[in-house]
Amino acid sequence: MRIPSTLLAAAFVIAVSATAQAEDKGKADVSQADLKAKTDYCKTCHGLSGQGFRGSYPMPRLAGQQPEYLQNQLHAFIDRNRTNPVMFNVAHVLSPPLQKALAEYFKDLNPKPLGGAPKELVAEGKKIYQDGIPKAEVPPCASCHGPDAKGADAFPRLAGQLHDYIFRQLTTWDKERGQDKAKPDNSAIMGPIAHNLTEAQIKAVAAYLSYLE
Ligand code: HEC
Numbered sequence: 001m002r003i004p005s006t007l008l009a010a011a012f013v014i015a016v017s018a019t020a021q022a023e024d025k026g027k028a029d030v031s032q033a034d035l036k037a038k039t040d041y042c043k044t045c046h047g048l049s050g051q052g053f054r055g056s057y058p059m060p061r062l063a064g065q066q067p068e069y070l071q072n073q074l075h076a077f078i079d080r081n082r083t084n085p086v087m088f089n090v091a092h093v094l095s096p097p098l099q100k101a102l103a104e105y106f107k108d109l110n111p112k113p114l115g116g117a118p119k120e121l122v123a124e125g126k127k128i129y130q131d132g133i134p135k136a137e138v139p140p141c142a143s144c145h146g147p148d149a150k151g152a153d154a155f156p157r158l159a160g161q162l163h164d165y166i167f168r169q170l171t172t173w174d175k176e177r178g179q180d181k182a183k184p185d186n187s188a189i190m191g192p193i194a195h196n197l198t199e200a201q202i203k204a205v206a207a208y209l210s211y212l213e
């Protein structure tokens with residue numbers, strides 16, 4: 001017996017729409033229009049394609065960032081565990097599904113790094129990144145942030161990050177991160193490392209990282 005082709009076509013349409021519905025379920029709370037409006041807003045500070053922006057204050061690159069790390073930072077801003085009045089205002093209105101959608105969105109962007117750091121520091125910075133500074137009890141950065149500095153899960157990507165932003169983070173770590181002592185977070189892992197680096201070493205490693213794609 002032959003099955004009429006119109007029936008086959010109808011069965012196909014039903015099967016496809018059932019899969020589409022299953023796939024949409026997780027994203028149901030965030031429309032593409034809402035996501036675009038938010039990412040356009042993020043980019044007014046974080047630069048075109050989330051590549052970072054260098055004004056009077058360095059705006060970090062978000063492009064290619066690990067989604068888990070990015071969401072951890074949004075939570076830290078909201079909890080004021082990481083103190084930044086601007087990002088508190090931005091983050092505390094974001095619903096959890098929107099936070100997740102934003103993290104996934106920025107993960108997939110891959111613009112060229114802005115660069116701009118003194119090139120003569122790159123070789124020393126590369127050595128610090130790969131070998132650490134044993135005398136100062138600084139482990140190789142690569143052991144946590146990965147050989148190509150792309151990060152993984154809660155370990156942030158550092159490749160292509162703005163050098164002046166990295167310098168600012170590593171010199172102010174204890175004043176801005178992990179501020180709620182009752183709620184220790186991953187910032188405690190990085191604290192002693194930031195502390196044991198000299199400003200010259202930070203400038204070198206930041207210069208190296210700022211050129212990595
Ligand atoms: C008005 C400017 C402004 C807007 C708009 C803005 N940000 Fe930020 N954001 C900042 C500043 C400034 C910092 C750096 C804070 C610091 O120096 O510690 C930052 C830091 C961050 C960080 C931490 C980055 C890291 O590497 O640790 C994340 C994540 C972030 N922003 C996400 C977002 C998202 C997502 C949006 C859009 C919903 C957004 N920001 C919109 C100014 C802004």
Ligand code: HEC
Pocket residue numbers: 060069072128129132138139140141142143144145154155156157158161166169170177185186187188189190193197205
């Ligand atoms: C033992 C693991 C470990 C090592 C080694 C390590 N880091 Fe980190 N680093 C982390 C973790 C975890 C975070 C995220 C902290 C958080 O979520 O608050 C981080 C965060 C950072 C940040 C902030 C990123 C951002 O976008 O704001 C910078 C910059 C950084 N590390 C640089 C370095 C450098 C440079 C070295 C080597 C000198 C290094 N790290 C070695 C674990 C490590």
